[in-house]
Amino acid sequence: MQVSTKPVKGTRDFDPIDAALREHVKDVILQSYRSFGFNQIETPVMENIDILQNAEGGENLSMLFKVLKRGEKLKLDGPIAHENDLVDYGLRFDLTLPLARFYANNHAHLPRPFKTIQMGYVWRAERSQKGRYRQFFQCDIDYLGTAAPSVEIELITASASTLTKLGFNDFTVRVNDRRILEALATHCGVADKDVAGVLVTLDKLDKIGVDGIVKELQKKQLSEQSIEKLTSFLNAYINGEVELGTIRSHISGIEEQVISELTQIINTADSLAKNQYQVAFDLSLVRGMGYYTGPIFEVASKEFGSSLAGGGRYDNMIGKFLKSTSVPACGFSIGFERILSILQDRNFKGDSVRTRSAILYDPRSTELPELFAKAASLRSAEHDVSLEIRQKNLKQQLEALKKVGVTQFCNFTEDASSLEFKALE
Amino acid sequence: MQVSTKPVKGTRDFDPIDAALREHVKDVILQSYRSFGFNQIETPVMENIDILQNAEGGENLSMLFKVLKRGEKLKLDGPIAHENDLVDYGLRFDLTLPLARFYANNHAHLPRPFKTIQMGYVWRAERSQKGRYRQFFQCDIDYLGTAAPSVEIELITASASTLTKLGFNDFTVRVNDRRILEALATHCGVADKDVAGVLVTLDKLDKIGVDGIVKELQKKQLSEQSIEKLTSFLNAYINGEVELGTIRSHISGIEEQVISELTQIINTADSLAKNQYQVAFDLSLVRGMGYYTGPIFEVASKEFGSSLAGGGRYDNMIGKFLKSTSVPACGFSIGFERILSILQDRNFKGDSVRTRSAILYDPRSTELPELFAKAASLRSAEHDVSLEIRQKNLKQQLEALKKVGVTQFCNFTEDASSLEFKALE
Structure with missing residues (x-):
């Protein structure tokens, strides 16, 4: 294809x-x-x-x-x-x-x-x-x-x-x-069509300041008078002279x-x-x-x-x-x-308390039913247990599992009743 | 529109x-x-x-x-x-x-x-x-x-x-x-093109039985010989004479x-x-x-x-x-x-342990900051607390809240420090 x-x-x-x-x-x-x-x-x-x-x-x-x-x-x-x-x-x-x-x-x-x-x-x-x-x-x-x-x-x-x-x-x-x-x-x-x-x-005040605003409004061909009125208001605002509580004394037409x-x-x-x-x-x-x-x-x-x-x-x-x-x-x-x-x-991980375990096994093992049953008994809301078919390159396999969040592993050989987990570091 | x-x-x-x-x-x-x-x-x-x-x-x-x-x-x-x-x-x-x-x-x-x-x-x-x-x-x-x-x-x-x-x-x-x-x-x-x-x-065996299958295959103009062979096999299967362990003695060409x-x-x-x-x-x-x-x-x-x-x-x-x-x-x-x-x-609800509370309030109340702070303190993974503006028809409002899963409510009047919840039944 x-x-x-x-x-x-x-x-x-x-x-x-x-x-x-x-x-x-x-x-x-x-x-x-x-x-x-x-x-x-x-x-x-x-x-x-x-x-x-x-x-x-x-x-x-x-x-x-x-x-x-x-x-x-x-x-x-x-x-x-x-x-x-x-x-x-x-x-x-x-x-x-x-x-x-x-x-x-x-x-x-x-x-x-x-x-x-x-x-x-x-x-x-x-x-x-x-x-x-x-x-x-x-x-x-x-x-x-x-x-x-x-x-x-x-x-x-x-x-x-x-x-x-x-x-x-x-x-x-x-x-x-x-x-x-x-x-x-x-x-x-400002005319309605220009608002x-x-x-x-105005949205750019933080970035370009009052001077930048004046230049941009001149380019937009706003009237000198409007620009002047706006500039004077913005300067007062920046100097802390306009607060929400007093804004009605600066701008008319705002309902109380x-x-x-x-x-x-x-x-x-x-x-x-x-x-x-x-x-x-x-x-x-x-x-x-x-x-x-x-x-x-x-x-x-x-x-x-x-x-x-x-x-x-x-x-x-x-x-x-x-x-x-x-x-x-x-x-x-x-x-x-x-x-x-x-x-x-930030490499944020959340506050997961979940343990993720991998059990590496040989698919030809005669102990599979016991191993699968044991894994089932370990699983809970806080414990994920992944059965993983063992690969030739164990180091590479563990590295890949670690990448998807596995935190500990066990290399299963024969006895499913006593699995020992090692931290995956 | x-x-x-x-x-x-x-x-x-x-x-x-x-x-x-x-x-x-x-x-x-x-x-x-x-x-x-x-x-x-x-x-x-x-x-x-x-x-x-x-x-x-x-x-x-x-x-x-x-x-x-x-x-x-x-x-x-x-x-x-x-x-x-x-x-x-x-x-x-x-x-x-x-x-x-x-x-x-x-x-x-x-x-x-x-x-x-x-x-x-x-x-x-x-x-x-x-x-x-x-x-x-x-x-x-x-x-x-x-x-x-x-x-x-x-x-x-x-x-x-x-x-x-x-x-x-x-x-x-x-x-x-x-x-x-x-x-x-x-x-x-059966020829490849007819398989x-x-x-x-065959998928319909459960529903139409062997007789139904024969009729349908005849309609599909499968050869009499093929239909006969299949019927005889299916009858043996239904009578329990064909099990997975012995199927190779009935059908040739399946690898062990x-x-x-x-x-x-x-x-x-x-x-x-x-x-x-x-x-x-x-x-x-x-x-x-x-x-x-x-x-x-x-x-x-x-x-x-x-x-x-x-x-x-x-x-x-x-x-x-x-x-x-x-x-x-x-x-x-x-x-x-x-x-x-x-x-x-089945009316399945899951096994949620979450409590969903509604607090009904008058938006003109002067105690809003205290009420909002109290609600915030009650919220947790197991407890949802919804602030709900009280409506004229209280019964209708509670009915609608119950429908979206609210389990208890409190009719807030003045004192945010002692909210009393009643079950919504």
Whole structure:
């Protein structure tokens, strides 16, 4: 066969070491979110192409993997007006859209509010680059059906506390609110059509500073007056003259409730952090997706540059599938692949108490029934016992077994009643 | 939006109750297989279309979900010679083909023999019918790189013992060997081209008896002489005159080693079963796939009709990706969706020791920080604590929470230091 044995471009195979770490991290995340009372749901990886195309998916829509129609539905005789005539399904590009569809279909018999966990793969035909994959795993929690600030407090606490269980500390949960950002833009006289572009620039405050922002906004041909107003505000913010409690005296058009709720969210979540991590207001946090409607958050760490998790409130999306009903919604997503890569760099092993033993044997031994029975009696939740056919090169065999996590071995000869294990070092 | 909110045809959404059961069963299977020293690997859900099309996939090839090419690679201007010009990837239809590709790509740094677990979804565009899904979950173990009978013993023992951990008992692992079936066909003078068809009929012995088999073979226009020879053999088999130990005196052309190894497999595996289940020779076991080369097995149960698991030796497939090298291989696959459906019918809950508590609260309470801190202190591996915003209809809310597995609740009013939980009945 002259076909490549490499995985599809932008996707990866996971060997036993990788797969075990991924499984462990999934398990920690799932158990942690469950302990907060979130409930797992699962949806199929394919969605109807109409659902995907009608979504507010932004650039994700240009990265869809589309599935060819089958049988008589696929018509190839005449001219093809558009590629969409050829497809009926697509691979999901996130877990939020399937959640919206699921909720519309099932809300009648779900608890309200509905606290949900989703863990699964999503697909985007991204241009290949380091750290960007075309199949990647997402871990989302979402809280549907209520708009109380305790929702945000719980999402932040659950996600941050999950990260601490994976060995992360000293990170900050940055919190902002889309309504503040929009009021700021209006306050500076930015036209509606330019708001998104201005916010993309503002997002870079940490990296390029106020000077960098001014240059970028000039390139984007924002008016001098708007740039001046924004600069003056940002300088005041950087000098610590603008705090959340006083922001309304700097920017007009922010409702008092927005600030009081955001303050409650940040203060309560920070007090629950017990100094393991920080929760803080950060005006320069923007978050790319246009569908956010209220508080937004992101977990940042100086050590790692890019963010570990992020989310926010999106009150207008879920309801679209339900016609009349509006459904308040807020979510937090952990960057699973980013976290995996950091844990691999750290040589993270988890806190497994499992003993993994290998018993090397000759398959021609007449004592096999006794050996197999003995191995069965040793197996338990904490003790894996692998029977391994002895190879000629014992040293090489033990080395390979060690690599897949075997911690001790026994070289079986005759007496199954008294197996002696040696540590595999 | 005027789009359907139903999942894609032939696929399913899983609500919290379904998803929790699926997760539990996956976990039991994974831990059980791990305890036998098998190692999990993972491959992407998409494979290159060439890999899928060149496979010995039989009718699965006609049920492929194919993925449309993207960008410049997709050419729709001219006439389209074949739909395969439009696609570059496809969704995997089983886990064995990806395993073969993975092994070819990674065997140099894997233990040999390689004992592997694969758990994941596969896709087939089957005609919809009850119990047949287009996206379904598979749990496979495979043992690559050696042909000793202890491989079969271990696969049978690991799979059967896993089923007992899910509450199955009183089942039989039926064992046969493709080489016996082929020798039987040759012995009866069946032409090579007719062997597959005869075996498909033989597979129904349990259901239609010898008379039914004769009728079906007559329809298939098998020669009278062949039918007569087969009938006479089957009658002897049913009357208990043909046992594995004496089968060579009835059918010529079976090597002695085939019988001695099959006997060793069945006797040892049955002794390890300790009467929790049976392992027995069954001449009428055929297994559909053409790629089997030696022992084959299937877990049957009178209670459930269809099989719970199956597998066999397939020594010629893995090596195809490795050009010169031949790689002995044997596998066992648990019918995850079949088992799930039985466990659901049985109202199976697993042996979870986890307590799931809900604390109902008013989001306007001034005691939120204390309540959240108290909840955090209660959470552990065994105790999930869900904070739930109190709804107007308390009875309805408790009913919905009970449905997602909450076992006790507390109606929080003021004092977080002394929460009292009541059982949710």
